[in-house]
Every structure is written in structure tokens, then in C-alpha cells.
Amino acid sequence: MSQQPWWRGAVIYQIYPRSFQDTNGDGVGDLPGIIDKLDYIASLGVDAIWISPFFKSPMADFGYDIADYRDVDPLFGNLADFDRLLAGAHQRGIKVMIDQVLSHTSVEHDWFKESREDKTNPKADWYVWADANEDGTPPNNWLSLFGGVAWRWEPRRCQYYLHNFLSSQPDLNFHNPEVQKATLDNVKFWLDKGVDGFRLDAINFCFHDKQLRDNPAKPKDKRVGRGFSPDNPYAFQYHWYNNTQPENLPFLEELRALVDQYPGATTLGEISSEDSLATMAEYTEGRRLHMGYSFELLTDDFTAAYIRGTVEGLEAKMTQGWPCWAISNHDVQRVVTRWGGAAPPAHMASMLTALVCSLRGSVCVYQGEELGLAEADVAFEDLQDPYGITFWPQFKGRDGCRTPMPWTGGEHGGFSTAKPWLPVPDDHRSKAVALQEGQHDSTLASFRTFMAWRKTQAALVLGEIRFLDCPEPVLAFVREHEGKQVLVAFNLSDAQVEVTLPIEGGLKPLSGHGLLEGLAEGKALRLPSYGSFFAELG
Known part of the structure; x- marks a missing residue:
């Protein structure tokens, strides 16, 4: 690793x-x-x-x-x-x-303070400015994630500026x-x-x-x-x-x-x-x-x-x-x-x-x-x-x-x-x-x-992933790295579950992870409430 x-x-x-x-x-x-x-x-x-x-x-x-x-x-x-x-x-x-x-920046950034003053200053095109529609409404229908329209009127320039977030977070013009x-x-x-x-x-x-x-x-x-x-x-x-x-x-x-x-x-x-x-x-x-x-x-x-x-x-x-x-x-x-x-x-x-x-x-x-x-x-x-x-x-x-x-x-x-x-x-x-x-x-x-x-398990850190077909509420997959395969299973419910694992070969349970562990008998796995199971596939 x-x-x-x-x-x-x-x-x-x-x-x-x-x-x-x-x-x-x-x-x-x-x-x-x-x-x-x-x-x-x-x-x-x-x-x-x-x-x-x-x-x-x-x-x-x-x-x-x-x-x-x-x-x-x-x-x-x-x-x-x-x-x-x-x-x-x-x-x-x-x-x-x-x-x-x-x-975007704050309206308090020096770039914006300069940009908003007029349409001819050196940073006039550093933010997204647009003229109003004929009826004074914003140039389009874009909305802010924080609620309302994504445009704010700036009287100094008689234009709107774009803000995808708060009106105090004007968007920079990356086309510049x-x-x-x-x-x-x-x-x-x-x-x-x-x-x-x-x-x-x-x-x-x-x-x-x-x-x-x-x-x-x-x-x-x-x-x-x-x-x-x-x-x-x-x-x-x-x-x-x-x-x-x-x-x-x-x-x-x-x-x-x-x-x-x-x-x-x-x-x-x-x-x-x-x-x-x-x-x-x-x-x-x-x-x-x-x-x-x-x-x-x-x-x-x-x-x-x-x-x-x-x-x-x-x-x-x-x-x-x-x-x-x-x-x-x-x-x-x-x-x-x-x-x-x-x-x-x-x-x-x-x-x-x-x-x-x-x-x-x-x-x-x-x-x-x-x-x-x-x-x-x-x-x-x-x-x-x-x-x-x-x-x-x-x-x-x-x-x-x-x-x-x-x-x-x-x-x-x-x-x-x-x-x-x-x-x-x-x-x-x-x-x-x-x-x-x-x-x-x-x-x-x-x-x-x-x-x-986890640091001792290269498969969990770097391995490929392949999911197994298991019924809800069991999430199971295999991580594989340099020939070693680790099976991982989780019970996503507050009740004990039993599942038959769709695998070939045997299981060698891995311990030392400090979690509430499941128990495997052959391909049958019993997982406690919000339990976990890790095993090396043989």
C-alpha cells in the first residue's frame, strides 16, 4: 500500500x-x-x-x-x-x-466592491452581470439554492448579478x-x-x-x-x-x-x-x-x-x-x-x-x-x-x-x-x-x-468491489486486492437476520475490527441488529 x-x-x-x-x-x-x-x-x-x-x-x-x-x-x-x-x-x-x-466570493471581497461600481472598471467583467428584462424582471428564471431568484439588483450598475447561493455570495465569471x-x-x-x-x-x-x-x-x-x-x-x-x-x-x-x-x-x-x-x-x-x-x-x-x-x-x-x-x-x-x-x-x-x-x-x-x-x-x-x-x-x-x-x-x-x-x-x-x-x-x-x-486490510483500502445478491436488509460485497478476497456484510436493521451467502468456497472470519459480529456456519450467516461480518474468502 x-x-x-x-x-x-x-x-x-x-x-x-x-x-x-x-x-x-x-x-x-x-x-x-x-x-x-x-x-x-x-x-x-x-x-x-x-x-x-x-x-x-x-x-x-x-x-x-x-x-x-x-x-x-x-x-x-x-x-x-x-x-x-x-x-x-x-x-x-x-x-x-x-x-x-x-x-463565488463574498460581497465584501475587494474584487466585487470594484466590479459593482460601474461597467468600465478593470474588474467590471469579473462577476456575472446581466441587464434586466424590458419589464425590470431578472434576465432568466434561475433560482438560488437558498430560496428565491438567483439574481440581485445592483443600483450602481443598473444590472443584476448572479448568486447561486446567498445574495451576499455573488458568482464569479469564469468565462473571463x-x-x-x-x-x-x-x-x-x-x-x-x-x-x-x-x-x-x-x-x-x-x-x-x-x-x-x-x-x-x-x-x-x-x-x-x-x-x-x-x-x-x-x-x-x-x-x-x-x-x-x-x-x-x-x-x-x-x-x-x-x-x-x-x-x-x-x-x-x-x-x-x-x-x-x-x-x-x-x-x-x-x-x-x-x-x-x-x-x-x-x-x-x-x-x-x-x-x-x-x-x-x-x-x-x-x-x-x-x-x-x-x-x-x-x-x-x-x-x-x-x-x-x-x-x-x-x-x-x-x-x-x-x-x-x-x-x-x-x-x-x-x-x-x-x-x-x-x-x-x-x-x-x-x-x-x-x-x-x-x-x-x-x-x-x-x-x-x-x-x-x-x-x-x-x-x-x-x-x-x-x-x-x-x-x-x-x-x-x-x-x-x-x-x-x-x-x-x-x-x-x-x-x-x-x-x-482497516489499515491492515489492503483489500478494504484499495481493492475492487463486487456486490452479492442478498435480500434486504443485508448489504454484502467482496473487496479484492492482489488475489485476496474479503467478504463484507452488514445488517441495516434493528432485528437479527439470517441469510445464505451466494458464494463459492469457504470462509475464514476476520476479527479484531471491534464491531458487533455476525456468525457464519458454512454459507449461512446470522447477523445481529446492525451487525457486521468480515471474512476472507477461501
């Missing part, structure tokens, strides 16, 4: 810095807080960290609205803190990936070569600092249709959300023209050419399109992105058929690239709640971690998954997410998965000495790191045990 690029099969631990650890008592996490917890991160056995945006920002979308790509927001610290974080992580053998939000060059220069700044890779936010949104054609309507039965609420008007259209344009492909090749100048650096694209699996395959072909991930496993559908269909669908399309999977992140309901309901058993979290880490590809694990944290119920008066505030009460937004990490069972979960920016639920404090540390059967202990064991 040492001959493979580090990112192939890597487990990448996502850190949402606002909610990880606060060291200066302002109720918001910071970069020194991540530094303080590097030993903890190393103890998890993960290969890398991905740090969500910490750049200078007015925080309208909590850092995904960037005002300066090359500076740390004072809320999180400074560039010297980042340098210390990078050095400390590398000393512990942990790679560091950072978010890059390329498709100067924008592309400036963007790549910002990426180079962080490569020169020594980062090991980038998670590229909404990377398929960089280019728009030059003709500004209307998006066609989507039938009601097709309005299936992928990371957004299905009652959001955004789901009412096929988004054929406001993102995922063919001009994006040459830009990705330029980005890859830059990153390839820094040996070992990697790119992971977040992709949400009308056919995300096809776009992932296209974006990872040849010398484009190293990896891609989408929202296909971040939905409510928790069946063996859906998971198998999703993975097999990607396998069929992605013949050159490398997938990355995630079942939780900072944008969706936490997985034990989404897939396990109101009161899932503690060992379900361990099974879910093992499941996603056994699929072919790399994995993004969101902070708190190692503790088995459920979705927090955040009261309306405590909401911070503009998305949730807009769509309340049908959709409560993303705050429930963004509450601070519980380090202790004490006040504010040991996250801060001050009132945190979001409350720490009592249920989370009962699952705090300090309380789980001394328990050999805790979710945290199981996470560490499985991650250490």
Missing part, C-alpha cells in the same frame, strides 16, 4: 472549525483549538483532516462567503496559527486539506481568463504553504451558460433533493444552465496541472448536478480532479438496494477516477438520526462508520461521528443558519449537525468557557470524548479499533 498515493483509500476527518474547540473564550472554535486537539485526531487513526473555511469573511454563510482567500479571519486566528497547525499535523503524520470556494488566473494564483498561495490538498466546494458551479437560457421545469415526481429540501423551489427546475457547463472541464485540467507541480497534493471535488454520478466520472477522467464526491449517500434512503445501486452506478461510470464517500457532513442531518431515527442503538454508529469505510474509495468522516452524535434539536431562537431560518419549520437548516464538539460532560461540553455560538445538547455531553475515553466498548473505542484494523 505504501506505493499508492496517500489519498487512495484515505480516511479524511472533516473539521468544522467554528464548532471544534474554542481557545479564546468567544464561543467560536478557532485554529489554535484544532492545534490543541491534534493528538486526539492522531489517536483516531485517520489519514488526513479537511478543514472547512477559515478565511476572512463576514460569515453570512459561516466562511463559505470569502472576502480574502489569502488571509485567516481574526475569528479563527491568523496565518501564523495556520502555519503552526500545518506543522503540527505533519509532525504527527496527518495530511492537511483545506476548503477552496472558487465559484483573468478570473481563472487569479483563482489559480490563490490556490498556489496555499500550495506554497504546504497544504496536502483541497476540498473544492461546489466545483461544478464555476461556469454558467453564456446565453443565460432558462432552466426547464422539473415534474413534481422528479423533485428529489440531493442536499436540499424537496419543498425548496430550487428542486422545481432541471439545473442545466446555471452550473455543470462544458467549459469547466478545461479549467479543471489547468487546476490539476498546477496541483501536479506539488508532489502528493490532491483535489477532491464536491459535485451536485442533475446526474452527480455521471459528473463525478467526467470530472475525474484523465488529468482533472483526483477524487469526487456527491450527496448520493447523504439522503434519507437507507436500504441495501439504494446503497448498492448508488455504488454500482458510480462504478459503471467512473472507469478512470477515484470516488470518495461521505454519509455525514456540515450540510445534512447527522447520519445516526437520518438513518437510525429518534433513538438508534449506540453500536449502529460503529456499523455505519465501518460500512462507509469498506466501500471502494476514500472516505470523509465528519467530526462527531466517532462519538455517535445524533442530530441536535436547535430551537428557532437559537438558529444561526440563514437557510434554516428561511425554510423554518418544514426544514430546520444545517445547525443541528453543526453544534460544538462535546469534549467533556461539563458546561458547554468543554468546548468553550463562554456561551457557544450554538448550544451543546445534553445528549451530546453524555457522549463526550472524556466520558468515552475510559470505556473499552464505547463508540469512540470502536472507531479507533476499526480504523487501526
Whole structure:
């Protein structure tokens, strides 16, 4: 495995810095807080960290609205803190990936402040500007993912500007070569600092249709959300023209050419399109992105058929690239709640971690998954997410998965000495790191045990994947690498199940993974509630 690029099969631990650890008592996490917890991160056995945006920002979308790509927001610290974080992580053998939000900036970015002044300034064409229709309405029917039209009137220019997200997040005009060059220069700044890779936010949104054609309507039965609420008007259209344009492909090749100048650096694209699996395959072909991930496993559908269909669908399309999977992140309901309901058993979290880490590809694990944290119920008066505030009460937004990490069972979960920016639920404090540390059967202990064991199983890290025909609720597949075949099976229900495995040859059960194990007698397999089974095929 040492001959493979580090990112192939890597487990990448996502850190949402606002909610990880606060060291200066302002109720918001910071970069020194991540530094303080590097030993903890190393103890998890993960290969890398991905740090969500910490750049200078007015925080309208909590850092995904960037005002300066090359500076740390004072809320999180400074560039010297980042340098210390990078050095400390590398000393512990942990790679560091950072978010890059390329498709849009904040309205507070100097580029936009200049661009909006008039139609003749040097940056007049750096954003997507368009004249109003004759009746004053926006130039087309494009919608913002956060609700409402995707155009905002700017009186200085007497034009509309495009914003696929918040109105305070204007879209850059990537059809302008100067924008592309400036963007790549910002990426180079962080490569020169020594980062090991980038998670590229909404990377398929960089280019728009030059003709500004209307998006066609989507039938009601097709309005299936992928990371957004299905009652959001955004789901009412096929988004054929406001993102995922063919001009994006040459830009990705330029980005890859830059990153390839820094040996070992990697790119992971977040992709949400009308056919995300096809776009992932296209974006990872040849010398484009190293990896891609989408929202296909971040939905409510928790069946063996859906998971198998999703993975097999990607396998069929992605013949050159490398997938990355995630079942939780900072944008969706936490997985034990989404897939396990109101009161899932503690060992379900361990099974879910093992499941996603056994699929072919790399994995993004969101902070708190190692503790088995459920979705927090955040009261309306405590909401911070503009998305949730807009769509309340049908959709409560993303705050429930963004509450601070519980380090202790004490006040504010040991996250801060001050009132945190979001409350720490009592249920989370009962699952705090300090309380789980001394328990050999805790979710945290199981996470560490499985991650250490997985590193010894090359088939799970790098192998090909082949699914087995098993009835619901059993998900079973074989990972194969250099002649060794490992059978993997999971029970996706809270009741014991028995299944006859469709295999040839014998089974040699593999232990040491720290999960609730099934029992095989010949080809008959008995799996307990949310149980797992690993065996070498003979």
C-alpha cells in the first residue's frame, strides 16, 4: 500500500472549525483549538483532516462567503496559527486539506466592491452581470439554492448579478481568463504553504451558460433533493444552465496541472448536478480532479438496494477516477438520526462508520461521528443558519449537525468557557470524548479499533468491489486486492437476520475490527441488529 498515493483509500476527518474547540473564550472554535486537539485526531487513526473555511469573511454563510482567500479571519486566528497547525499535523503524520470556494466570493471581497461600481472598471467583467428584462424582471428564471431568484439588483450598475447561493455570495465569471488566473494564483498561495490538498466546494458551479437560457421545469415526481429540501423551489427546475457547463472541464485540467507541480497534493471535488454520478466520472477522467464526491449517500434512503445501486452506478461510470464517500457532513442531518431515527442503538454508529469505510474509495468522516452524535434539536431562537431560518419549520437548516464538539460532560461540553455560538445538547455531553475515553466498548473505542484494523486490510483500502445478491436488509460485497478476497456484510436493521451467502468456497472470519459480529456456519450467516461480518474468502 505504501506505493499508492496517500489519498487512495484515505480516511479524511472533516473539521468544522467554528464548532471544534474554542481557545479564546468567544464561543467560536478557532485554529489554535484544532492545534490543541491534534493528538486526539492522531489517536483516531485517520489519514488526513479537511478543514472547512477559515478565511476572512463576514460569515453570512459561516466562511463559505470569502472576502480574502489569502488571509485567516481574526475569528479563527491568523496565518501564523495556520502555519503552526500545518506543522503540527505533519509532525504527527496527518495530511492537511483545506476548503477552496472558487465559484463565488463574498460581497465584501475587494474584487466585487470594484466590479459593482460601474461597467468600465478593470474588474467590471469579473462577476456575472446581466441587464434586466424590458419589464425590470431578472434576465432568466434561475433560482438560488437558498430560496428565491438567483439574481440581485445592483443600483450602481443598473444590472443584476448572479448568486447561486446567498445574495451576499455573488458568482464569479469564469468565462473571463483573468478570473481563472487569479483563482489559480490563490490556490498556489496555499500550495506554497504546504497544504496536502483541497476540498473544492461546489466545483461544478464555476461556469454558467453564456446565453443565460432558462432552466426547464422539473415534474413534481422528479423533485428529489440531493442536499436540499424537496419543498425548496430550487428542486422545481432541471439545473442545466446555471452550473455543470462544458467549459469547466478545461479549467479543471489547468487546476490539476498546477496541483501536479506539488508532489502528493490532491483535489477532491464536491459535485451536485442533475446526474452527480455521471459528473463525478467526467470530472475525474484523465488529468482533472483526483477524487469526487456527491450527496448520493447523504439522503434519507437507507436500504441495501439504494446503497448498492448508488455504488454500482458510480462504478459503471467512473472507469478512470477515484470516488470518495461521505454519509455525514456540515450540510445534512447527522447520519445516526437520518438513518437510525429518534433513538438508534449506540453500536449502529460503529456499523455505519465501518460500512462507509469498506466501500471502494476514500472516505470523509465528519467530526462527531466517532462519538455517535445524533442530530441536535436547535430551537428557532437559537438558529444561526440563514437557510434554516428561511425554510423554518418544514426544514430546520444545517445547525443541528453543526453544534460544538462535546469534549467533556461539563458546561458547554468543554468546548468553550463562554456561551457557544450554538448550544451543546445534553445528549451530546453524555457522549463526550472524556466520558468515552475510559470505556473499552464505547463508540469512540470502536472507531479507533476499526480504523487501526482497516489499515491492515489492503483489500478494504484499495481493492475492487463486487456486490452479492442478498435480500434486504443485508448489504454484502467482496473487496479484492492482489488475489485476496474479503467478504463484507452488514445488517441495516434493528432485528437479527439470517441469510445464505451466494458464494463459492469457504470462509475464514476476520476479527479484531471491534464491531458487533455476525456468525457464519458454512454459507449461512446470522447477523445481529446492525451487525457486521468480515471474512476472507477461501
